[in-house]
Amino acid sequence: MKKLGYLVMCLLVTIAAQAQDQKEIDFVEYDLDNGLHVILHQDNSTPIVAVTMMYHVGSKNEDPQRTGFAHFFEHLLFEGSKNIDRGEYAKIVERAGGQWNANTSQDRTFYYEVLPSNRLELGLYLESERLLHAKIDSTGVETQREVVKEEKRQRYDNQPYMTFAQEIFKRAYTEHPYRWTPIGSMEDLDAATMEEFMDFYKKFYVPNNAVLSIAGDLDIDDTRELVEKYFSEIPRGTMEIPRPDVVEPAQAEEIRDVIYDDIQLPAVFHAYHMPAQGTDDYYALSMLTQVLSGGPSARLNKQLVDKQQKALQVFAFPYALENPGLFITLGITNIGITPEELESAIDAEFESVQEELITEREFQKIRNQIEVDFVSQNSRVAGVAESLADYHMYFGDANLINTEIEKFMDVTREDLKRVANKYLTKENRVVLYYLPKSENNQTQSN
Known part of the structure; x- marks a missing residue:
């Protein structure tokens, strides 16, 4: 066992030494006039590209009486858009040979597509549609309410020990909005109105609250032109974006x-x-x-x-x-x-x-x-x-x-x-x- 431990140690040292020799990750970043921050990293080693959008909104930005909104929107914004039929978003990505997903934390919501590099423009189109023309209607809301409820049952309520985050956070925090977790309250989602959903979208899903980060097999100049094409005309958000400044008292x-x-x-x-x-x-x-x-x-x-x-x-x-x-x-x-x-x-x-x-x-x-x-x-x-x-x-x-x-x-x-x-x-x-x-x-x- 000692010999094995020594070999593992040597391997870690070797890998760490190689890590120190890794080249720096070069990137270009800039802002569009509407406030969208853009970051581009060119890596032509493999013919794939990742198109990602990160919004600075998580569960801590929610109304305490309407918890679960940030996570709910992660689901809702795959419903489609003005130009993408309901349920077609994922199919479009998969038909192009790509992968997609999203996740929500207490602090942000993140969407991504990983595509063959010749379909970069498709990824930009899909993300611009999510930002500008998302389909938010009663059909989509009711569908995703049921999806989120089922997710809560399957991933939390019916999994051993998996309510631990909810149980811990609501005891650890008394003032800060971290006291509830991203899954939120199903009662809050059921009580929410279409007006409240639209207000959340208009407040947080705006270019000045987002980062468009693209990495992979791309050309910087060409990609800048595509970003300008799909995002420059999206209007800047006009509503104040709430940033909680609550300091949790020391326990x-x-x-x-x-x-x-x-x-x-x-x-x-x-x-x-x-x-x-x-x-x-x-x-x-x-x-x-x-x-x-x-x-x-x-x-x-x-x-x-x-x-x-x-x-x-x-x-x-x-x-x-x-x-x-x-x-x-x-x-x-x-x-x-x-x-x-x-x-x-x-x-x-x-x-x-x-x-x-x-x-x-x-x-x-x-x-x-x-x-x-x-x-x-x-x-x-x-x-x-x-x-x-x-x-x-x-x-x-x-x-x-x-x-x-x-x-x-x-x-x-x-x-x-x-x-x-x-x-x-x-x-x-x-x-x-x-x-x-x-x-x-x-x-x-x-």
Whole structure:
């Protein structure tokens, strides 16, 4: 096993060295008169192109009485447009040999098509139609209401443990709109009127609230002409775009609760408040994640799953957001292990990084992992396009796609120990035990 670990370490060092030799990602960026920010990256190595549109609207921009709108629009805007028949959007992309999808977070909504490069113009046409001529009518709204309800049932309500984000966020936040998650409330969607849906579209789906990021097998000058053709005449939005400025009060004491779910094995969830993405402490906590949960040999898995056999699975990850987010750990108990026993074991691993510096060898390993991950996320043109849009939207600096790794590399072992002590404290966390419903029935009968 030691020899295997040494070989893995050597491989990571080699890959990291190769990563340092990667060429910078060149790009061109500019604004149209209507406020649309455009980013173009030319990579002619493969004959594909990614056309992406990112809108600076997520669940945190919603009316507290109309939650779920941002995610609902992710679905609704595939209904079609003035010039695209209902249900034809996806078929058009697939007939062209492409792929499409979209996703919504607390902070933004993202659409993309990956197409053969000779169909670049098709992608631009489709995104311009979504922005200018989206089909928002009663038929589409009613159809997508049912689609979203079914998604909630299938992905959250009927999946073991998968309500954890909703349950955690509504306890961790009392003031900030992160207190609800993107799936939102089905009651809010049912109560919404067509006027409210149109108002949301006109407010947020405007060029001055969007980034058009295109990467792949393209010619910069030709693409600029196509962008001008399809987007320059779209009018700038005139409504004020709300940006929540609520500061969540510091949590003063630990919050604990029990969720009874349709599960067989109990689980323990911890959620610690953490700073916003892009801050120095965010980078340190992200690297600390690698120490705790960065693969089979990381501390939580090695100790709790392999050695102590108290957990069937255990993970830690930063739920990083534009405003301060959460550092989440979750563990599913092994057979015969109580949640209390698992929680105590997790706490012990956290205490170990609070009390002692990690070793130099362990530190170098996680630095290598970070470098590999940084390169890997931009190994596909779709990843490049998304990263460029992210960096511009959140930080106003698309060139972070080349330089953000330096912020990780500036983190020291002392920083890891410091943030562990600063943020991973009991008074700063929400603790949820997920227990089988049968235990709740037994409690009630007693």
